Amino acid sequence: MQKIPVLSRLLLGIAALSLIILYFVPFWQILMWAPQYPEWLTMRFWLNDITGDVDIINGLNHYIGMKHIQKEMFKEFVYMPYIVAFLIVTGVFVAFWGRRSGAWIYLIIIVLTGVAGMVDYYLWGYDYGHNLDPSAAIKVPGMAYQPPLIGTKELLNFIAYSGPDIGGWIVVAAGILVVLSILIDIKSAFLRARFPSLIRVL
Amino acid sequence: MKINQIFSIFSSLAACTIIMLYSCKPKSPATVSTGDAASKVYVAPGQYDEFYNFISGGFNGQMSVVGLPSGRGFKILPVFSVHPENGYGYTEESKPMLMTSHGFVPWDDLHHIALSTTRGEHDGRWAFGNANNTPRVARVDLGTFKTVEILEIPNSGGNHSSPFITENTEYFVASSRFSVPIGEDNQRDVPINTYKENFKGTVSFIKVAPEGDMSIAFQLVTPGVNFDLARAGKGPSHGWFFFSCYNTEQAYSLLEVNASQRDKDFIMAVNWKKAEELIAQGKGKKVKARYAHNKHDEHTHMATSTILEEVLQLDPKELEGIVYFIPCPKSPHGCDVDPSGEYIVGSGKLAAMIPVFSFTKLMQAIQNKDFEGEYDGLPVVRYESALHGVVEKPGLGPLHTEFDGRGNAYTSFFVSSEIVKWDIKTLQVLDRVPTYYSVGHLMIPGGPTAKPHGKYVVGYNKITKDRYLPTGPELCHTAQLYDISGDKMKLLLDFPTIGEPHYAEAIPAALLKDKSVKFYKIEENKHPYAVKSEKDSRVERKGNQIHVYMTSIRSHFGPDNIEGVRVGDEVYFHVTNLEQDWDVPHGFAIKGANTAELLIMPGETQTLKWVPNRVGVFPFYCTDFCSALHQEMQGYLRVSPANSNIPLKFTLDK
Numbered sequence: 001m002q003k004i005p006v007l008s009r010l011l012l013g014i015a016a017l018s019l020i021i022l023y024f025v026p027f028w029q030i031l032m033w034a035p036q037y038p039e040w041l042t043m044r045f046w047l048n049d050i051t052g053d054v055d056i057i058n059g060l061n062h063y064i065g066m067k068h069i070q071k072e073m074f075k076e077f078v079y080m081p082y083i084v085a086f087l088i089v090t091g092v093f094v095a096f097w098g099r100r101s102g103a104w105i106y107l108i109i110i111v112l113t114g115v116a117g118m119v120d121y122y123l124w125g126y127d128y129g130h131n132l133d134p135s136a137a138i139k140v141p142g143m144a145y146q147p148p149l150i151g152t153k154e155l156l157n158f159i160a161y162s163g164p165d166i167g168g169w170i171v172v173a174a175g176i177l178v179v180l181s182i183l184i185d186i187k188s189a190f191l192r193a194r195f196p197s198l199i200r201v202l
Numbered sequence: 203m204k205i206n207q208i209f210s211i212f213s214s215l216a217a218c219t220i221i222m223l224y225s226c227k228p229k230s231p232a233t234v235s236t237g238d239a240a241s242k243v244y245v246a247p248g249q250y251d252e253f254y255n256f257i258s259g260g261f262n263g264q265m266s267v268v269g270l271p272s273g274r275g276f277k278i279l280p281v282f283s284v285h286p287e288n289g290y291g292y293t294e295e296s297k298p299m300l301m302t303s304h305g306f307v308p309w310d311d312l313h314h315i316a317l318s319t320t321r322g323e324h325d326g327r328w329a330f331g332n333a334n335n336t337p338r339v340a341r342v343d344l345g346t347f348k349t350v351e352i353l354e355i356p357n358s359g360g361n362h363s364s365p366f367i368t369e370n371t372e373y374f375v376a377s378s379r380f381s382v383p384i385g386e387d388n389q390r391d392v393p394i395n396t397y398k399e400n401f402k403g404t405v406s407f408i409k410v411a412p413e414g415d416m417s418i419a420f421q422l423v424t425p426g427v428n429f430d431l432a433r434a435g436k437g438p439s440h441g442w443f444f445f446s447c448y449n450t451e452q453a454y455s456l457l458e459v460n461a462s463q464r465d466k467d468f469i470m471a472v473n474w475k476k477a478e479e480l481i482a483q484g485k486g487k488k489v490k491a492r493y494a495h496n497k498h499d500e501h502t503h504m505a506t507s508t509i510l511e512e513v514l515q516l517d518p519k520e521l522e523g524i525v526y527f528i529p530c531p532k533s534p535h536g537c538d539v540d541p542s543g544e545y546i547v548g549s550g551k552l553a554a555m556i557p558v559f560s561f562t563k564l565m566q567a568i569q570n571k572d573f574e575g576e577y578d579g580l581p582v583v584r585y586e587s588a589l590h591g592v593v594e595k596p597g598l599g600p601l602h603t604e605f606d607g608r609g610n611a612y613t614s615f616f617v618s619s620e621i622v623k624w625d626i627k628t629l630q631v632l633d634r635v636p637t638y639y640s641v642g643h644l645m646i647p648g649g650p651t652a653k654p655h656g657k658y659v660v661g662y663n664k665i666t667k668d669r670y671l672p673t674g675p676e677l678c679h680t681a682q683l684y685d686i687s688g689d690k691m692k693l694l695l696d697f698p699t700i701g702e703p704h705y706a707e708a709i710p711a712a713l714l715k716d717k718s719v720k721f722y723k724i725e726e727n728k729h730p731y732a733v734k735s736e737k738d739s740r741v742e743r744k745g746n747q748i749h750v751y752m753t754s755i756r757s758h759f760g761p762d763n764i765e766g767v768r769v770g771d772e773v774y775f776h777v778t779n780l781e782q783d784w785d786v787p788h789g790f791a792i793k794g795a796n797t798a799e800l801l802i803m804p805g806e807t808q809t810l811k812w813v814p815n816r817v818g819v820f821p822f823y824c825t826d827f828c829s830a831l832h833q834e835m836q837g838y839l840r841v842s843p844a845n846s847n848i849p850l851k852f853t854l855d856k
Contacts, residue, residue, distance in 0.1 A: 056783045059756060063831070137831055 002100040005188045008181040009095045012103060015177035016091020018170055022047055022084050027167025028121070030147055032057065033159045043069070044165055047084060048077045064156075065136025066145060067128060076120065083113065091178075100185060107178050114171065122149050125162075239694045242685060245272040250715070253647045253708040255660070256315050256329050257681075259283075260702030263310040265331060267347065270647065270708055271658060271683055273697030281340045281349045282310030282333045286798035290349075293800060294774065294809035295729075296498075298507035302336055302354050303492040311335045313362060314431075314705040317344075318410070322369040322436050322652030326713035328414060330365040330374055337361035339376050339408060341416055343500075346719045350498040353416045356491035356513055357384040357404045363429035363445055365408070369436045369652065373419060373474065377405040377445055381426035386490075397454040401426035405445065406513075407474060415497075420477060420486055420514045422524065424470070425578035426452055428461070430535050431602075436652055437543030439561040441475035444546050446530065446537035450577065462552060466529040466585065468577065469537050469548050471564065476523045477516055485521055486514040501728040503806050519579045526568055527577050528559060529585040536602035540611065541652050545590060545626050547611060549600035556600050556613060558629065560590035591629045596622045601642060602705075604649035606656025606686055614641040614661060621661055621684065623691060635691045637682055639665040646686070647708035655710065659684050659691065662703040669696055679703055720784040722805030729807035731776035736760040741852040748773045748850070754788040754802065755780040756829040758854070759822070762837030766850035769814055769843055775800070775822075778807040789825025792839065799825050814841040 026044035029052075033040050042052040050071055058068045071077060090109065094102040129146025145155050148162045164172065245251055251269030256279075259266055263283030267276045284291030284300065291300050291308055300307055310333035318327040329342040337355035342348065355361050360379030367374040381401040383390045392400045402423050409419040428449040435442035450467045453460030480486070491513040498505040518525035532550030539546050546559040566572070567587035574584040599617030606612065611626050619640045623633040641661040648654040661684070666677040678698040685692040724734055733739050733751045739760035742749045748771050753760040759777075767773060779788045781804035790800040792812055800808040814820065824835035842848045 053783075059781070059783070063829075137834075 002189075003098050004100050004103055004181070004185040008103065008185045008188075009098050011177045011181035011184070012091055012106065013095035015174040015181070016088050016095065018174050018177075019084055019088050019091070021170050022167045023081070025167045025170075026051070026165040027171065029161075029163060029165040031161040033161075034157045036157075046167075047080045050074065050077075061145075063136065063138045064145060065133030065139075067131070067133075069128075074124075087113065103178070103182050103185065107175075107182060110175055110178055114175065118149065125149065237692075239685075239692065243271040243273065243683065243695045245269065245274070250711055252657075252711060253655075254711055254714055255645070255647075255706055255708040256317065257662070257699060257706040258312050258315050258331065258704045259700055260313060260679075260704050261311050262701030263312050263333070264701060265312065265315060265329065265342065266700040266703075268697070268699075269711075270660070271694065273681070273683060273695050275700065277347060278700055279342060279347055279349070281331050281342065282307075282312055282338065282352070284308045284798075288801040289798050289808060289810075292798035292810075294811055295504040295807075297505075299349060299352055299496045299498060299505040301496060301507035302338065302494045303356075303509065304336060307336050309335075310338065312340075312704075314365060315707050316365045316367040316374055316650075317707045317709055318371045319367060319369055319651060320371065324648060324651055324707075324709045324713060325371075326709060326717070327371075328410075329707070330367065332361050332364035332376065334360055334362050334379065337376065337378070339365050339374070339416065341410075341414055343414075344714055345717050346500070348498070350500070351414065351416055352494075352496045353408065353418070354493035354495070355404075355406050355418070356493040357402075357421060357423075357515075358382075358406070363405075363432045366432040366434060366443075366650075368434040368443070368474075369440055371410050373407045373409055373434075375405060375407055375432055375434075375443060375445075377429035377432060378403045379428055379430070381428065384423070394454055397426060398452050401452075401454070403427055403429055403447075405429065405470075405472065407477070417495075418513050420481060420516055422472065422477070423515055423517050424525070425450075425580070427468070429470075431537050433537055433539040433546075433650065435539060435543055435561065436541070439539065439543040439546075441473065442561070443472045443474055444537050444539065445470040445472065446534040446548060448533040448535075462533060466531050467533055467550075468527040468582070469530045469534060469546065469559070471526045471528060471583075473524055473526075477521075480516065480521050480524070481514065486516050488512050489515050499728075500722070501726055503722070503727065503729050503808065525580050526564075527580060527582040528564065528588050529574070529582060530557060531555070536600070536613075538603040538605075538611075538650070540605050540626055541607050541654060543652070547603040547613070549603060549613065551599055551601055551616070553600065554595065554598055556593040556596050556603075556624075558590045558593065558626065559588045563590065564588040593624050593629045593631065596624060596631055597634065602644055604644055604646040604659065605654050606646055606659075607648075607654035608656055610656075612644060612646065612659050612686070612691075614644040616640050616642065616664065621659060621691065623686070633690050635684060635693060637661045637663055638669055638680065638696070639663055639667060641682075643703070643705045645706045645708060647710070650707070655708075657685070657687050658694075659686050660706065660708075662699065662706060664702075666698075670698060721782060721786075722803060724778075724780060724782055724805045727778070727805055727807060729776070729778070731774075731809065732778050732807040733760075733776075734778070734780070736780065736854070739854070741766075741850055743850050746771050750775045750852075752777045752790075753780050754778070754790070754824065754835070756786070757824070757831040757835040759790075759824070759835065759837045761852035761854045763839075763853045764837070764851070765840040765842075766848045767814065767839060767841050768846055769817060769841060771814065771841075773812045773814065773839075775810045775812065776807055777802050777810070779804050781805070786828060787826050788828055788835070790822065791825050792822035793820045801826060817841050817843055 028045040030043040044052045094106045125146045129144045152161045253270040255268040255270045257266045265279045280290040312331045316330045331340045337358040341351040343350045355376045358378040359382035362379035363377035365374040381403045383400040405422040407419045427447040430446045432445040448467045449461035496507045530548040532552040534548045535551040536549035567583045572587045573581045597615035597618040601614045603613045624631045642664045644661045661682045666680045683695040736753045739753045777790045779802040795812045802808045820839045
């Protein structure tokens with residue numbers, strides 16, 4: 001049973017607890033610019049809600065037959081708060097437990113959650129951008145309106161940007177902290193192997 | 203001498219004389235601006251002007267909103283006149299705004315603008331305007347740029363001396379240009395030649411409640427003179443109000459001669475704090491009157507008109523200490539108080555000098571009862587005792603004076619067509635610039651406040667002539683912008699204006715820009731015929747009235763097909779604009795309507811009344827280019843004979 005250093009455990013704990021902020025800030029944003037909207041239209045995703053200029057975006061998108069975005073269409077808003085709660089509890093547990101295997105499992109969970117989130121977002125975006133009302137007023141052959149997964153994309157007269165909001169950056173930071181925690185552990189294990197007298201210090 | 207020698211001498215002499223005479227013809231003064239004028243008024247595309255300029259429209263009854271220094275026009279803001287462009291005065295909601303005790307009045311003559319102030323400075327809440335012809339005052343909301351209240355002034359003929367304002371917007375005034383007989387019917391039906399006995403002037407003090415509600419606090423009944431302009435005291439003179447008056451001769455015919463006989467007319471000083479005290483002691487007298495009070499409600503999007511029946515009057519002849527007259531030469535026009543509140547500038551429009559009165563000296567004279575006599579039973583202060591001094595030979599026909607906050611005054615001269623800068627304390631003329639032509643009012647941003655922004659002065663001219671490309675006999679009026687930041691005034695820009703500008707005010711853009719309303723919240727719409735969701739749109743019949751509860755959203759009406767309407771029905775289209783975004787108005791018009799279109803702002807409900815007088819199918823459509831599919835925003839209404847049994851039916855995409 002390999003224990004990890006105190007500093008590593010501390011970083012794991014901070015990473016897990018920082019995720020609490022996700023309940024208070026949006027984690028993802030879509031920004032849209034057009035000549036008529038120099039002020040940018042925004043859409044922000046929270047753990048359990050969507051805010052911003054949703055009505056205006058819906059009003060514009062009805063011309064091209066995109067679905068009306070509304071809170072109810074995202075079942076994710078129901079279970080996302082629990083997923084984050086699970087991540088926080090697991091992280092805190094792993095930090096207390098202090099086992100090397102725990103840290104690695106936690107990293108895998110976080111990465112898998114992130115990947116699953118992006119896949120889910122891609123699938124929603126694909127459906128939203130492709131599944132168009134056949135009676136829409138404006139039909140551009142071959143044109144789909146899938147928002148970019150991450151980054152910037154031109155869609156007719158709009159430039160759309162998709163990327164993390166504050167909460168998203170916190171998740172990224174938490175991931176980095178977990179990786180850092182594991183690196184510190186590896187480094188200390190390496191040092192311990194070469195300089196056994198250092199054990200007591202670390 | 204041979205005859206041909208004489209002839210050649212004579213002809214060369216004649217040629218010389220002609221050349222000499224021709225070269226004697228004076229040249230017109232140069233009329234070009236100099237140097238970097240263009241860059242000083244250039245506001246680059248996408249950039250904003252530094253000031254909002256609210257300019258009275260005179261005989262168009264409107265205000266216009268212009269940017270300074272560019273002179274670009276942004277908006278015509280209808281106040282006392284109907285405005286078919288946005289349905290003002292035509293929609294069922296706005297018609298009550300133009301109701302008076304005389305019935306519906308679709309036009310008036312708006313001369314002066316006063317912006318609300320707090321502690322003597324602009325606060326950006328409201329603009330007030332006066333109606334000269336059918337006496338009224340109006341309040342414009344500077345968040346929505348909309349006329350939200352109009353109050354009729356009873357016992358007044360011609361509300362010219364209005365709406366000048368006190369430093370905390372406690373009151374603004376409405377005083378009568380034309381004295382008229384007032385009171386009951388039998389007191390008003392009198393021969394015109396009994397002017398001296400029966401004609402009275404009135405000065406109304408209009409109170410403004412913190413949320414904006416206007417009411418006549420009291421009305422002073424004065425001798426029958428013509429009130430012209432006014433200014434409130436400020437700082438040390440706060441609590442006093444000054445009114446210029448002419449026709450102290452009390453002429454009632456050929457006034458241009460008969461009202462110009464006396465060497466001096468008056469500035470009337472009113473102690474309104476004293477009037478308040480006397481009212482608190484119960485000294486006022488409530489008299490019967492009939493006048494309309496019209497208010498717009500931002501939540502129902504509707505104006506209502508109420509007739510009021512009573513007004514509180516004070517007779518300064520019975521109540522001492524309210525009114526004092528100060529002699530002022532030659533039919534004074536402007537009556538302007540400097541930013542410190544100490545100096546009162548009278549501008550005798552037939553005078554060749556400008557008298558400046560001192561508030562301190564006036565108070566001493568009143569305290570010492572230093573009077574030179576009485577006018578119609580009211581004390582007249584000795585001219586010399588109230589006088590600070592005289593600006594000698596400033597020009598001809600002084601009209602109005604504004605201030606730059608650096609101790610300088612700027613007076614407009616109609617007859618000599620110029621603006622003259624002079625020092626308030628030393629009374630020395632410092633500079634003069636020509637105007638093109640015959641300037642009336644002039645304006646410095648914040649000029650009437652305690653803290654003017656003395657960067658520009660704008661002259662609003664009465665004569666335009668050759669300043670622009672000609673447009674037939676009727677020309678635009680013109681304004682000129684001068685830089686006054688240096689010692690010398692510099693002409694920067696000519697710009698055409700709307701209507702006939704009289705007084706104007708300007709306010710820093712920063713005070714208004716960010717609080718400008720972008721749209722009305724649909725959930726706050728309390729219009730009784732509002733529809734907040736397309737699925738609730740419908741048509742209902744009540745006797746011969748048809749009420750269409752209609753919605754508009756890019757880019758269709760709900761409903762857009764209506765049948766079962768009969769000839770002679772009164773059809774009311776109550777159109778709610780469901781949009782909730784900036785700059786997405788929808789319009790509404792139907793063939794044959796004897797009224798103007800609707801222009802409905804997002805979140806607003808407006809009503810067009812239409813009485814079809816023939817059978818047929820009538821198209822209606824959106825008049826404001828709202829989206830790429832605006833041309834598709836249309837509908838049909840079928841009208842059947844009066845005795846038809848076709849049931850009422852409405853659809854949208856069915």
